[in-house]
Amino acid sequence: MAVGEAPLPQFFPIAGVRIGTASAGIKKPGRQDITIFEIAEGATVAGVFTKNAFCAAPVQICQKYLRHASAIRYLLINTGNANAGTGKAGLNNAQATIAALAEKTQVSVEKVLPFSTGVIGEHLPVEKVIQALDAGLANLSADHWSAAAKAIMTTDTRPKGVSKKIHIAGKAVHISGISKGAGMIKPNMATMLAYVACDAAIAENQLKAMLQHACRLSFNRITVDGDTSTNDSAILIATGQGELNSQRLNTDQLQQLQKAIDEVFVELAQLIIRDAEGATKFVHVRVIGGLSEKDCEKTTFTIAESPLVKTALYASDANWGRILAALGRSGVADLDVSRVKLHINDVLIAENGGRAASYNEQQGIAAVSGSDIRIDIDLQLGQAQATVWTCDLSNEYVTINAEYRT
Amino acid sequence: MAVGEAPLPQFFPIAGVRIGTASAGIKKPGRQDITIFEIAEGATVAGVFTKNAFCAAPVQICQKYLRHASAIRYLLINTGNANAGTGKAGLNNAQATIAALAEKTQVSVEKVLPFSTGVIGEHLPVEKVIQALDAGLANLSADHWSAAAKAIMTTDTRPKGVSKKIHIAGKAVHISGISKGAGMIKPNMATMLAYVACDAAIAENQLKAMLQHACRLSFNRITVDGDTSTNDSAILIATGQGELNSQRLNTDQLQQLQKAIDEVFVELAQLIIRDAEGATKFVHVRVIGGLSEKDCEKTTFTIAESPLVKTALYASDANWGRILAALGRSGVADLDVSRVKLHINDVLIAENGGRAASYNEQQGIAAVSGSDIRIDIDLQLGQAQATVWTCDLSNEYVTINAEYRT
Numbered sequence: 001m002a003v004g005e006a007p008l009p010q011f012f013p014i015a016g017v018r019i020g021t022a023s024a025g026i027k028k029p030g031r032q033d034i035t036i037f038e039i040a041e042g043a044t045v046a047g048v049f050t051k052n053a054f055c056a057a058p059v060q061i062c063q064k065y066l067r068h069a070s071a072i073r074y075l076l077i078n079t080g081n082a083n084a085g086t087g088k089a090g091l092n093n094a095q096a097t098i099a100a101l102a103e104k105t106q107v108s109v110e111k112v113l114p115f116s117t118g119v120i121g122e123h124l125p126v127e128k129v130i131q132a133l134d135a136g137l138a139n140l141s142a143d144h145w146s147a148a149a150k151a152i153m154t155t156d157t158r159p160k161g162v163s164k165k166i167h168i169a170g171k172a173v174h175i176s177g178i179s180k181g182a183g184m185i186k187p188n189m190a191t192m193l194a195y196v197a198c199d200a201a202i203a204e205n206q207l208k209a210m211l212q213h214a215c216r217l218s219f220n221r222i223t224v225d226g227d228t229s230t231n232d233s234a235i236l237i238a239t240g241q242g243e244l245n246s247q248r249l250n251t252d253q254l255q256q257l258q259k260a261i262d263e264v265f266v267e268l269a270q271l272i273i274r275d276a277e278g279a280t281k282f283v284h285v286r287v288i289g290g291l292s293e294k295d296c297e298k299t300t301f302t303i304a305e306s307p308l309v310k311t312a313l314y315a316s317d318a319n320w321g322r323i324l325a326a327l328g329r330s331g332v333a334d335l336d337v338s339r340v341k342l343h344i345n346d347v348l349i350a351e352n353g354g355r356a357a358s359y360n361e362q363q364g365i366a367a368v369s370g371s372d373i374r375i376d377i378d379l380q381l382g383q384a385q386a387t388v389w390t391c392d393l394s395n396e397y398v399t400i401n402a403e404y405r406t
Numbered sequence: 407m408a409v410g411e412a413p414l415p416q417f418f419p420i421a422g423v424r425i426g427t428a429s430a431g432i433k434k435p436g437r438q439d440i441t442i443f444e445i446a447e448g449a450t451v452a453g454v455f456t457k458n459a460f461c462a463a464p465v466q467i468c469q470k471y472l473r474h475a476s477a478i479r480y481l482l483i484n485t486g487n488a489n490a491g492t493g494k495a496g497l498n499n500a501q502a503t504i505a506a507l508a509e510k511t512q513v514s515v516e517k518v519l520p521f522s523t524g525v526i527g528e529h530l531p532v533e534k535v536i537q538a539l540d541a542g543l544a545n546l547s548a549d550h551w552s553a554a555a556k557a558i559m560t561t562d563t564r565p566k567g568v569s570k571k572i573h574i575a576g577k578a579v580h581i582s583g584i585s586k587g588a589g590m591i592k593p594n595m596a597t598m599l600a601y602v603a604c605d606a607a608i609a610e611n612q613l614k615a616m617l618q619h620a621c622r623l624s625f626n627r628i629t630v631d632g633d634t635s636t637n638d639s640a641i642l643i644a645t646g647q648g649e650l651n652s653q654r655l656n657t658d659q660l661q662q663l664q665k666a667i668d669e670v671f672v673e674l675a676q677l678i679i680r681d682a683e684g685a686t687k688f689v690h691v692r693v694i695g696g697l698s699e700k701d702c703e704k705t706t707f708t709i710a711e712s713p714l715v716k717t718a719l720y721a722s723d724a725n726w727g728r729i730l731a732a733l734g735r736s737g738v739a740d741l742d743v744s745r746v747k748l749h750i751n752d753v754l755i756a757e758n759g760g761r762a763a764s765y766n767e768q769q770g771i772a773a774v775s776g777s778d779i780r781i782d783i784d785l786q787l788g789q790a791q792a793t794v795w796t797c798d799l800s801n802e803y804v805t806i807n808a809e810y811r812t
Binding site: 051052053054055082084085086087088089090119120121225226227230306307308311312314315317319320321322324325326327328329332335337338350352353354355393394395397398399401402403 | 457458459460461488490491492493494495496525526527631633636711712713714717718720721723725726727728730731732733734735738741743744756758759760761799800801803804805807808809
């Protein structure tokens with residue numbers, strides 16, 4: 001199940017990035033489950049990763065290499081096995097796969113980052129991964145973004161990608177990105193996996209700040225089930241092989257670049273929610289009029305993760321009592337229930353601590369019957385606001401997760 | 407659906423408490439939906455209530471009357487309508503029903519406490535409630551605990567009650583209690599509704615402290631879906647018409663009395679989980695070896711509320727990766743993943759950051775196949791611990807909550 005249609009875009013190739021996919025037979029024989037990103041010399045790379053204390057072996061290695069080294073040249077991604085909850089053996093296994101790729105490509109091992117997604121707690125079949133590397137390298141091409149979007153999927157029902165071309169200060173910038181994820185989604189940080197590249201030149205520190213900004217507004221604002229994955233990773237690459245160099249931009253132009261990157265990340269994050277496990281509705285939860293952004297965020301997530309709100313949305317039931325009950329337990333400082341205004345898709349539903357006088361059930365049913373639902377809450381306390389994107393909770397979600405071994 | 411059998415006990419009547427039920431036709435014609443507790447003069451009464459900011463009108467009245475007054479003489483409970491999210495009209499409606507009962511019984515209105523449970527956001531049908539009062543009063547009897555356990559149900563599939571007789575310092579104490587609740591359960595404080603009475607004499611302040619102690623260990627340690635109700639209320643009555651007077655007890659004997667009350671509350675709380683919406687498993691989640699009880703509680707609740715852990719349990723899948731992932735995101739201070747030990751029903755499953763060497767899948771399947779599952783985590787950091795009780799997440803939960811208007 002998935003909400004609406006979301007075909008892959010025509011990807012702009014990014015000069016300085018080539019992608020190869022291959023089949024290692026990790027979980028399903030014959031399936032493309034290995035993806036290699038080759039990044040040209042001179043590019044900068046930034047990453048953000050899960051804050052889960054039980055983070056996977058590849059995440060630990062990425063964090064180490066991105067902290068001490070730079071000049072990353074290869075990304076090696078496998079699906080079908082998360083290499084998480086695998087202890088010391090997991091670290092050794094991840095290290096063995098990137099060492100093999102480093103040897104084949106004649107770079108030092110610190111220039112290769114590993115990524116895994118799939119079943120937790122099983123040991124990575126190192127030999128199978130290594131045996132697939134030659135095929136992946138032989139397959140490298142600037143035009144394989146679509147193939148990569150498919151090769152990184154797990155329970156996703158469809159591949160996810162965004163590609164944009166913009167002009168800043170008269171110079172063209174191309175940005176292409178892919179993501180995967182459908183369940184165990186409450187990035188912190190980021191979604192299971194996302195890879196975005198642009199052809200601008202952006203210095204490493206600035207790139208890192210730009211990535212953090214984009215993630216805060218995108219992958220850190222989505223939730224399917226409140227479960228933060230052990231493998232979340234988001235990578236932003238700037239190859240510097242296009243026309244734009246961020247060092248020659250003024251503040252306004254830099255903001256335009258940031259905005260373009262933010263938009264790609266927000267679209268990739270929303271694509272994950274639209275394909276969330278069992279989802280039949282895409283739901284925006286926005287809280288405005290708060291005293292602090294943190295308060296607003298807490299409230300949006302409480303509502304977005306309430307099983308009762310989510311099951312009501314699944315049933316196209318404008319059950320505003322459950323929304324107010326979730327708001328009421330979310331711990332908003334100085335909440336005054338008599339001031340709260342609740343709209344769903346522009347229909348005023350509750351105010352003054354109860355149902356709005358103008359509201360009737362037919363309006364509510366009309367508001368929640370579509371597949372895109374906006375829940376808007378005005379606390380009328382201050383100026384802060386936050387938005388998160390989520391989905392409904394369906395029988396299908398339970399069935400998928402009762403049958404799938406993470 | 408419900409886990410195992412749990413027939414009502416033979417209730418000990420509590421001298422000084424009589425109960426009457428009646429049908430007001432609030433939601434379903436003919437159904438017993440009104441319950442009146444008559445409490446003899448001289449009894450003490452304590453209550454704890456939901457911390458949801460959108461608390462229902464009757465909860466607001468209860469809190470006010472229990473703060474300023476005492477000598478409570480009547481409880482008036484209705485099911486079928488929560489009188490929550492009803493603004494000022496809701497307060498007036500609740501007040502009108504207790505005023506009518508006060509007039510009929512010739513007590514002042516502050517001696518009557520109102521309680522409601524059922525649909526949120528609908529106005530209470532005051533006339534129907536008032537018209538049923540005479541029948542309820544005519545029906546008062548010390549032997550109507552079973553009838554009351556049934557009359558307070560909403561989505562519960564069965565009534566819930568506990569009754570005990572113990573001796574302390576050679577004196578008999580009788581304790582009887584009932585509770586209701588099956589969804590929107592994360593009391594804070596307490597479950598939807600619970601009423602417990604004993605025939606000991608206990609001073610008001612002491613009774614309040616005893617109730618808080620009992621709730622902390624019982625209703626505040628259960629979760630079905632993390633959703634805190636707007637109407638949670640737990641009431642403890644001490645009639646003083648039995649043999650025991652708490653003022654004549656030494657510290658040891660007082661602890662025995664507290665323990666007996668705690669046990670009744672824990673049993674009532676567990677009965678709610680065993681009857682949780684869609685539940686097929688009763689799950690204990692215990693975390694030991696923590697640095698603080700608060701940390702342990704946070705972790706137990708994170709695991710107990712993880713949709714991925716709950717759906718795996720529903721499938722009888724010993725998916726320990728999801729348990730570790732939930733632990734990893736729960737924010738335990740100074741967590742050392744290499745020290746964590748995970749047992750399910752006494753089978754050692756994970757240690758040293760991964761699967762235990764001695765573990766095999768057959769053991770795991772055997773451990774989670776029954777209907778009572780104990781998840782035990784040792785953090786090996788300190789001496790603190792906490793236990794919560796929860797259930798699995800089934801298709802049935804989604805179906806119930808997609809169809810039922812709270």
